Amino acid sequence: MFVRKIGLLGVVVVALLPALARGQEADTALARIRQNKAVTIGFRESAEPFAYLNENKQPSGYSIDVCGRIAQEIGRKLNIPHIEIKYVPVTPQTRIPLIANGTVDIECGTTVNSLARQEQVDFSYAVALAEGRLLVKKTSGIKDLSDLNGKIVALAAGTTAERYVRAALDQNKINVRVLQVRDNAEGLLAVNSQRVDAFVNDAVLLGGVLRTAQNKDDFAIVGHPLSFEQVAFMVGKNNSGLLTIVNGTIARLLAGGELQKLYDQWITPYGVPIEGEIDTLFKIEAIEE
Amino acid sequence: MNYQWNWGLLLQEPYAGWLLTGLGWTVALSIAGWLIALPLGITIGIARTSSSRWVLGLSGFYVSVFRNIPLLLQMFVWFFVVPELLPARLGLWFKRDLPNPEFWTAVLALAFYTSGRLAELFRAGLQAVPRGQRMAADATGMNRAQALRYIVMPQALRIILPPLTSEFMSIVKNSSLALTIGVLELTAQSRQIENFTFHGFEAFGAATAFYVLVALVLNLAMVCLQRALTLPVAV
């Protein structure tokens, strides 16, 4: 009699095992958050205005604010009042590995959605658009990529700009010499010292580096956008529960106009207001309940 | 460690082309730098054995400047500072109108740095030649320049041949620093491949293989050169 009961229990457990196993594979992030009563957010330390350390060495920025809202929403959905946010600094080298191995739940920085990256992580809805444009000196008279024929352009090593600009130059048969620079500051320097005629990168990053320039009035950011890359947040694969909450928060913030307010607060001062493609993007992403 | 290997990557375009271009720039940087550094180094090296305190001091200062400042900083000075110190039109030419300005800037930096080291090498070599040689040359009626050219320098060269090849190896390795000012030499290209494909082992492995190959070739060249230059010993 006793043995029969154990046997029955055993059968039930074995039958349930697959369900348990599946439960462990998916939504590990939510389970972790539930257990720790905290969301771990990966952030960039110097990617103004999206994520950076302010004077008080606190994480702040557009992405940080939006992710703060997302964390609150996670707390609501999981019934965790006063959910804690742990901030972990990441770099372009470490951001994907840290999401993929679960150290970080959501990456809130300035990562651009790409198919190659989608093999290792999942992306949320876009919260901004990275549009490639040209930084030039006003006196140069350059208005667009085609004006660069016979001139010199600087591209930052390892950026997506390096790839799509070279492709655009090849495609349009524009004869340009390319100088590889290390980062945005060096790109600005190259334009300033007239070593190059233009520096191409995401308009917001150009706006950012220009703000630090002594002679910002000598420069202009010109050209129609050379790229439309989605800046989005990363979550690990097989975390559809978390991803739904993240995307739902973004959609609701857009519908209520709050995301636009945050955008105007942080991004618009960098010379990229909500108009054109960004306006359209936000309208489309404001998905209904 | 989960890593997907893909050695075939190295044979695909454009990566294979990148590596070969990079190797080409490395070789060009090394040879161009060496061709400038060698005469400069010999001159300063001779100056370092001068009897004039003035010449000795000046050449000593030259050597100490180029040996005590890191090569990377020297490269930055040539790239960022020198064009600004030149008259405006010359500076502009140096920065953009000169074909391959980054390449020539790197060559200058490498050349002057190496010349400092070569100067000390030649000084040591010249001083290692037994004094009797110079005295004998003097006795046969040669002046200082002739003594130097026909008697002292050839012996000095043979003495310093191994460290001289080692210095050439150094300039090949130091050429990698040119990547910081935008020259896409071998190391830069391998990093480029790693950035694009995430296959670091294959990319850096290829670069390593090329440098090791160069080292082996140079070692062989040195042995051959040494054998060819050995003076017959009187039995």
Added chain:
Amino acid sequence: MPDYSLILRNASFLFDGLLLSLTLTLVGVIGGLAVGTALTLVRQFTGVIGNRVVDAYVFVFRAIPLLLVIFWFYFMVPLILGRPVGAWTSAIVAFTLFEGAYYSEILRAGLKSVRAGQLNAALAGGMSRAQALRYVIFPQAFAAMIPIFLTQAIILFQDTSLVFVVSLHDFLTATSIIANRDGRLIEAYGFACLVYYLICLAATAGVEKLKRTFAR
């Protein structure tokens, strides 16, 4: 009009950079000595195969540029450890293993310079090979090797500037950051040249003095 005030304004940032350079040098020297000693012991106590392996290690590390070594370990260390690591850790591993090759060569030359008779006498006197190395050979070799070790350390100090490529804030990287930020290239790089020049000059003079006291 040259404006050197940016040096004063950023003095602590530059100083932190210098501190990092010096720390990296120290760790590289100690780590390099440890690795070099280990390689030397491998040479002494293993047969032909052990020696060939060390030969290969030394040859490869001396054939490739330090920049490539830095890139290698920046890429490889996280892979081996299975978790992301910062530039600092990768740089330390790179410098330690790189310097180890050079230090092992200095040790090899130093040990060889002690006359063979010393080793034979020690062995004849009943010491084991290990004891002979420890009490007879090594102490004699060491005095001659110290100046060379120190010179190598000065070279390492200059080489730490290469961490520029992995954005570690050493003295040169710090200089370049403030140079770009304030647009004052001449002043910033001129100052950096002066600092490196004075430090290396003083250190080299110190080693020369040491060499003269040792040369008896």
